[in-house]
Amino acid sequence: MAINELPKDSMMLLSFVNTRLRDEKIVLEDFCAQFGVSSNEIMDKLKTIGYEYSEELNKFV
DSSP, rough: GGGGGGGHHHHHHHHHHHEEEEEEEEOOHHHHHHHTTOHHHHHHHHHHOOEEEEEETEEEE
């Protein structure tokens, strides 16, 4: 998969990322490697809607 396959809408991206992290039991860095995107790009985009990544919970909250 590639970055152009990620949802463009921030809320849809949030749902997509959290679902993949949970269902595949992977960490954010592994998710980003699958899509060829930096974790900073994902974190910056989701921060615009008030979500931050929790390493402890392995999801955006």
